[in-house]
Amino acid sequence: DTGVSQDPRHKITKRGQNVTFRCDPISEHNRLYWYRQTLGQGPEFLTYFQNEAQLEKSRLLSDRFSAERPKGSFSTLEIQRTEQGDSAMYLCASSRTGTPIDEQFFGPGTRLTVL
Amino acid sequence: LAKTTQPISMDSYEGQEVNITCSHNNIATNDYITWYQQFPSQGPRFIIQGYKTKVTNEVASLFIPADRKSSTLSLPRVSLSDTAVYYCLVGDNTGRRALTFGSGTRLQVQP
Numbered sequence: 001d002t003g004v005s006q007d008p009r010h011k012i013t014k015r016g017q018n019v020t021f022r023c024d025p026i027s028e029h030n031r032l033y034w035y036r037q038t039l040g041q042g043p044e045f046l047t048y049f050q051n052e053a054q055l056e057k058s059r060l061l062s063d064r065f066s067a068e069r070p071k072g073s074f075s076t077l078e079i080q081r082t083e084q085g086d087s088a089m090y091l092c093a094s095s096r097t098g099t100p101i102d103e104q105f106f107g108p109g110t111r112l113t114v115l
Numbered sequence: 116l117a118k119t120t121q122p123i124s125m126d127s128y129e130g131q132e133v134n135i136t137c138s139h140n141n142i143a144t145n146d147y148i149t150w151y152q153q154f155p156s157q158g159p160r161f162i163i164q165g166y167k168t169k170v171t172n173e174v175a176s177l178f179i180p181a182d183r184k185s186s187t188l189s190l191p192r193v194s195l196s197d198t199a200v201y202y203c204l205v206g207d208n209t210g211r212r213a214l215t216f217g218s219g220t221r222l223q224v225q226p
Contacts, residue, residue: 042217043159043216045215092158093158102147106159106160108156108157
């Protein structure tokens with residue numbers, strides 16, 4: 001097991017284009033989280049899945065953002081009609097229920113630059 | 116969720132012990148205290164979690180006084196590789212809530 005992986009690691013796009021990011025969690029982890037981080041700030045929560053069910057969405061997640069986890073394994077985060085303000089690091093994390101310590105394992109992130 | 120306050124930055128030298136204190140005056144009865152570490156261009160990494168008194172693992176110690184309104188992360192004998200941002204988080208440990216990060220403490224370790 002190599003941990004949480006994210007693809008791509010970097011994405012440069014023009015304003016107005018759509019982008020999609022993928023996250024592969026640790027295999028036995030049933031919870032998956034998406035966060036966004038801008039320079040100098042801590043990560044901000046976007047959305048959370050338990051298995052394939054999307055249980056919580058932040059108000060940060062505008063209608064241009066959509067996330068899926070169709071089979072309860074990998075997840076995708078799509079941003080439609082990107083804006084320059086969407087430029088950030090997008091982090092994915094996973095965890096497992098039933099453990100005494102709630103530890104989230106983060107991936108390396110996808111850095112999005114919107115020109 | 117309980118709000119946390121921690122210093123914006125700290126400086127230290129290699130070999131010294133570093134203590135980072137976090138205030139969380141409104142901590143709830145079922146809240147735990149968790150610390151994460153983040154290096155540039157990487158995702159955060161779990162360091163330690165505790166509820167009360169003292170917790171120690173191979174990386175750090177976490178001291179929590181009886182009133183639980185603050186906590187101190189202690190890093191023994193830091194090295195240059197400990198230069199990172201350290202986040203203090205407070206919340207239940209069920210995993211049903213996402214983590215709420217503040218701005219963290221930027222620790223710079225000098226040779």
